[in-house]
Amino acid sequence: MDTGESIKGKPVTEEQIGAWADEAEVGYDVEELRKRGRGRPGRGAEPSQVVALRLTTEELANIDARAAREGKSRSEVIREALAASAA
Structure with a gap:
């Protein structure tokens, strides 16, 4: 099932949300997370x-349809539209 949300133009599914929840329940390696950097x-x-x-x-x-078409x-789509309108 599609949740209506997307990440980088790809739909977030209920299955993906379940996988993220399972991962969180197991727990995270804090030292590994610190290596990633902040924000x-x-x-x-x-x-x-923002x-x-x-x-x-x-x-x-x-916007979502264009984002999906263009990957x-x-x-990104909104920033491009703003830049085009300001030019």
Whole structure:
């Protein structure tokens, strides 16, 4: 079953959520997690800012459809659209 959410344009399924829950219940190696670094990778020299945006269901569906077609994330599609409109 599709949850309606996606990661990098790929749908998150109930099975994937179950697998993540099983993994969490077993526990994580804290030392291994510390090796990964902190937070998301930067997009430039300065920290990025998070901006809240309200979209209709139809707008979000259109963004998700494009993201899936192009193998991109929602954020990538939105950033590209903003850059194109500012040019």
